[in-house]
Amino acid sequence: MPELPEVETVRRGLAPVMEGARFAKVVAHRRDLRWPLPKDFAARLEGRTVVGLGRRAKYLLADLSSGDVLVMHLGMSGSFRVFRDGDERTPGKYHHERSQHLAHDHVVFHMGNGAIVTFNDPRRFGSMKIVARAVLEQEPLLRALGPEPLGNEFDAPMLARACHGKKTSLKAALSDQRIVAGLGNIYVCEALHRARLSPKRRAATVAAKSGAPTERAQRLVDAIRAVLGDAIAAGGSSLRDHRRTDGELGLFQHDFRVYDREGRRCPTRGCGGTIRRIVQTGRSTFFCPVCQK
Numbered sequence: 001m002p003e004l005p006e007v008e009t010v011r012r013g014l015a016p017v018m019e020g021a022r023f024a025k026v027v028a029h030r031r032d033l034r035w036p037l038p039k040d041f042a043a044r045l046e047g048r049t050v051v052g053l054g055r056r057a058k059y060l061l062a063d064l065s066s067g068d069v070l071v072m073h074l075g076m077s078g079s080f081r082v083f084r085d086g087d088e089r090t091p092g093k094y095h096h097e098r099s100q101h102l103a104h105d106h107v108v109f110h111m112g113n114g115a116i117v118t119f120n121d122p123r124r125f126g127s128m129k130i131v132a133r134a135v136l137e138q139e140p141l142l143r144a145l146g147p148e149p150l151g152n153e154f155d156a157p158m159l160a161r162a163c164h165g166k167k168t169s170l171k172a173a174l175s176d177q178r179i180v181a182g183l184g185n186i187y188v189c190e191a192l193h194r195a196r197l198s199p200k201r202r203a204a205t206v207a208a209k210s211g212a213p214t215e216r217a218q219r220l221v222d223a224i225r226a227v228l229g230d231a232i233a234a235g236g237s238s239l240r241d242h243r244r245t246d247g248e249l250g251l252f253q254h255d256f257r258v259y260d261r262e263g264r265r266c267p268t269r270g271c272g273g274t275i276r277r278i279v280q281t282g283r284s285t286f287f288c289p290v291c292q293k
């Protein structure tokens with residue numbers, strides 16, 4: 001499933017063609033995405049201008065001139081393709097891929113600037129929803145989300161407060177969208193390795209008894225910000241069918257230190273450990289038992 005860096009990469013790919021542009025025509029080939037699209041989906045978009053394209057956790061938020069917000073989620077396998085008339089910047093491989101999966105092109109935005117933005121989702125776990133900006137804060141999808149890890153709100157005292165007294169593992173705590181939003185299996189594993197903290201360590205140990213942050217909390221916050229920043233700079237990680245909207249592959253998978261590297265040598269200088277895989281809350285965790293304590 002795409003995590004924050006992949007969704008941010010998609011946002012950056014879509015912003016130049018969607019921001020400031022009007023929805024000239026909206027076609028929904030299939031309405032039964034994760035949640036059915038509303039009957040008035042096209043009508044509430046057509047003629048409206050995208051004032052800004054933002055992101056909250058793994059949700060893309062297109063602010064419309066009508067005061068509505070188009071909330072979009074990629075689900076497991078969703079992707080957007082951008083075509084601009086006459087623009088053949090996408091490699092042949094990309095077109096080949098697209099023609100194979102035409103049946104999965106569920107929603108097509110014809111923008112007033114000539115761009116065509118297509119949402120393709122073979123597994124249909126993706127979703128789109130239109131919510132009035134005024135009630136966005138109460139939207140159930142967004143309401144329970146914790147802070148943005150790259151935002152100012154997210155710091156060591158906040159992480160310590162959220163983990164204080166928690167008996168779960170650090171891996172489980174960081175995967176919990178209520179504690180910090182947008183992280184998934186890959187970036188939790190990578191951040192814990194950078195912070196040299198074991199994924200099995202109790203979450204509560206990033207806080208002192210008083211609830212104040214320990215030095216571990218700061219290390220973890222720094223590691224999370226660093227790994228997300230590096231991943232965004234690399235265009236995200238390409239696993240299976242996640243692609244950047246311009247058809248190029250994100251490259252961060254080549255920089256994984258532990259994820260999907262079971263049996264390989266730990267890249268930490270002077271460590272000499274071997275990456276192990278364990279299962280926590282039903283998901284694979286990759287870590288180095290030597291330098292992650």
Ligand SMILES: [Zn+2]
Pocket residue numbers: 266267268271272273274288289290291292
């Ligand atoms: Zn190591």
